[in-house]
Amino acid sequence: MGEKNNTEKMQILYCDIYGMGKIQKIKNKFVEWFDYNKYAEKICEYNIRSVLANYYSGKELTIEEEDIIKQYIFFSSNFYAGKAEGPDLNDLRLKSCFGSGNFDLEELQLIKEIYENSQKQNNQDKICKRQ
DSSP, X not given: OHHHHHHHHHHHHHHHHHHSXXXXXXXXXXXXXXXXXXXXXXXXXXXXXXHHHHHHTTOOOOHHHHHHHHHHHHHHSOTXXXXXXXXXXXXXXXXXHHXXXXXXXXXHHHHHHHHHHHHHHHHHHHHHHHO
16 A cells, blocks of 8 residues: 555655756746745655665665665754754755655654664674674
8 A cells, every 4th residue: 555655655755856846947046945845845755755665675775775764754843943043045955855755654764664674684794704
């Protein structure tokens, strides 16, 4: 069920991303800040869903795919919580580019599981290199 749901959402995102029609205008981040953030959010979610699709199919994740998951975990949290004034524009841009997405609870648990597995593997690799 999760794999089918992920595939359907990826198709919708693909259509949204390429159907925006204003990609050149959106690339001008300073003029169309809001539109660019919406575009970045869709790209971020699509990238994470592609990692989930590879995970569902049993493929071994690459370092880049693990980095996408790590960035999502970090930037989807309140990494700016220490700032009394809250997030600034740069923080919101980082969250849009790396920590956004419309995921249900099952998908969020899977993302967390992928992250924890990659952390365990990295720790084991470090231990093996020391010995």
